[in-house]
Ligand code: SF4
């Protein structure tokens with residue numbers, strides 16, 4: 001069964017400088033995106049970056065991302 005990964009953007013203030021969940025995930029499930037459509041990464045202000053599950057089929061449910069997030073922003077469920 002596929003995981004459902006939810007990131008509350010209002011609790012993830014600056015993913016560019018935090019990145020803890022991205023680095024801890026052993027499966028490379030999480031990725032950085034933006035909420036400003038097709039604008040290029042280098043033209044995007046830091047506040048517009050967001051974290052999302054991008055390889056959700058690889059998620060094992062280990063919860064390391066949930067546990068490490070300082071903002072309690074991530075929920076993983078099956
Ligand atoms: S629960 Fe584990 S495998 Fe799934 S996204 Fe979080 S750290 Fe990665």
Ligand code: SF4
Nearest residue numbers: 012015018019021069
């Ligand atoms: S660990 Fe939490 S606060 Fe840090 S980038 Fe990931 S979701 Fe955002």
